[in-house]
Amino acid sequence: MDKAKLIALARQPLTRILLVGLVVLALDQWTKHLVLRHLAPGQERVLLDGFFRFVHWHNTGAAWSMFMGRNRALTGVAIAALVLLYYSRDYFDAHTRAGQLALGLIFGGIVGNLIDRICFEYVIDFLRFYVQPRGGEEIGFPAFNIADSGICVGVGLIFILSFKPTPPKPEAGVPAT
DSSP states (O other): OOHHHHHHHHTSHHHHHHHHHHHHHHHHHHHHHHHHHHOOTTOEEEEETTTEEEEEEEESSSGGGTTTTOHHHHHHHHHHHHHHHHHTGGGGTTTSHHHHHHHHHHHHHHHHHHHHHHHHSSEEEEEEEEEOOTTSOOEEOOOBOHHHHHHHHHHHHHHHHTTSOOOOOOOTTSOOO
16 A cells, blocks of 8 residues: 555544554553553552552442443443444544544543453453542542543543534535635
8 A cells, every 4th residue: 555545544534533442452451461460460569659559450340340240231331332432423523633532542442441341251450549648548549441541531522522612504505615
């Protein structure tokens, strides 16, 4: 394939969505591979005492461990979400680069966690932010992974894009200026 065709392909909205999704998926799976290789299940490594640690936790639920033990149902929800998002992508600003970035982040994140659900019957979470006041109990954000981050950032970006005014559509028979 010559350079001009490759550039033309890279400018296609679906190609951009796919490329962003593949980057998120690759980072997610690579980091989870590192966790599996270097931490036993349940093991933790403090990186910034009182703020951040790597953990190896298994999540059979969804965000914040909701729906624990419902891995099969959540697998079905993920597959349905992929199909629904693909066919309704034009409603999510997929014609703009920001919309393509958002959808790519979401697709990559859903597929990353879906792979875990199918292969392990749980999602591997490993990033844990927390604070521990002196003499107090730990207060933390639920552990998450790169796929979760892609989904959240993508949804947040779509939310922000939804506030952008849409240009008025030209009237029938009147040429656009």
